[in-house]
Amino acid sequence: MHLLGHCSSSRAAIFALLLSSIARAIDLDISDEQSIKDAASTSTYAMMKYYYGNETGQIPGAFPDKWWEGAPLFMALLEYWHFTGDTTYNEELSVGLQWQGGTDGDYMPGNYSSYLGNDDQMFWGLAAMTAAEFGFPDRSTGFSWLSLAQGVFNTQIKRWDTSSCGGGLRWQIWPYQSGYTMKNSISNGGLFQLSARLARYTGDAIYLQWANKIWDWSVSSPLLSNTTWNVADSAVVGDNCATQGNAQWTYNYGTYLMGAAYMYNYTNGTIQAQWLTAVNGLLNATFNNFFLTGGIIEDYYCEPTETCNNNEILFKGLTSSWLALTALLVPSTFDSILAKLQKSGQAAAASCTGHNNGTCGVQWYRSTWDGWMGMEEQISATKVFIANLINFNKTAPVTSTTGGNSTSNPTAGEDDTDGSNQMRTTTTTADKAGAGIVTAVFVAGWIGLMSFMMLGG
Secondary structure, eight states: OOOOOOSSSSSHHHHHHHHHHOOOOOOOOOOOOOHHHHHHHHHHHHHTOOOOOSTTTSSSOOOOOOGGHHHHHHHHHHHHHHHOOOOTTTTHHHHHHHHHHTTTTSSTTTTGGGGOBHHHHHHHHHHHHHHTTTOOOSSSOOOOHHHHHHHHHHHHHTTTTOOSTTTTOOOBBBTTTTGEEEEEOOOOOHHHHHHHHHHHHOHHHHHHHHHHHHHHHHHHSSTTTTTOOOOOSEEGGTTTOOOOEOOOOOOHHHHHOOOOOHHHHHHHHHHHHHHHHHHHHHHHHHHHHOOOOOGGGGOTTTTTTTTTOOOHHHHHHHHHHHHHHHHHHSSGHHHHHHHHHHHHHHHHHOOOTTTTTOOOOOGGGGGSSOOOOOOHHHHHHHHHHHHHGGGGGOOOOOOOOTOOOOOTTTTTTTOOOOHHHHOOOOOHHHHHOOOOOOOOHHHHHHHHHHHHHHHOO
């Protein structure tokens, strides 16, 4: 995932506009299903104002400078359709989610593949997996949603790196990328989650084996503690993962929690009890670490200092959705999770007073608009609104035996030998140009940030 600065209008100008009109928040009654649907409709409409992939001359699903963000956008649309029944955006969703799958059906499209991180690709795989689990209809041509998720899995397990740290995925795919020297939680936790979801959906042993393998490696590394339930952000390959970047982000906890919830739901007996321990440990750590002011979810590493970038604004929205699914998959967690989501949903709605048209902010705990605006703010607000609809629809995601009908292809992505080869060291001019679009932007800032986190952690 690429660290790009948050782009917004002048804060002073925004606040001048705010003060020039009577601020009107999204009207949300958290106990009323239709009220939540209406709030989600308002924020989804605002979110889609930033999407141009359905316009003439544009590329479906593409965000040239932040390709991965199409995945949480489409996840939000899938959740919106699933929980509200509104089909308004289904065609744009279907076309874009398919288009970015690439020619090999593994979310390694030619325009972006030379500078992607494993986490970038993984998020698209999770979006496709969500489509399969929600019963979103496969397109009549192209790849099925399940096969696209399988394609991501098949290419990523070939990048499992035992040359350092005893295993694990590196953050980025190619050796010329600065993030290639790190192994991080979102890449490994994301593949763990994807493997667990594929195991539950298909029943195939290969996915269960890999879910266990990734979990076991994670808890043996500095990334995940199964005693304190701390989830670190990253570890450095150069010293065999002895150095830990302990930055705390909601989505690192959320992705491991989500995978553990799927493993709990899929297994039984003693094994299931072990996964319940993991769910409870990660859930309590998430509550204690991130539901702070007023019990409202907050990425405290950037929100109080107003330094969140586009990526970081999305983290708690993703986590809100994963909490909601955890509540459905592990019923013993339902009440505690719903209570947290309700407080956060109400606060998010109160933050949506920008420009008197439902523009949402970042610091939900302020319960008023903070002057931030953008697609990422709208995605996160949409996701926390929709997450609250589990109170009215308690149906867990389907599997191939409980109503799922997305076509399986266990060998998906196998033809993409280039995308699966993590150790490619010969780069072309086109590769270097593509990588330069992003890597040159964040490399210096990332090194400085990592130094700060390591010293502080």
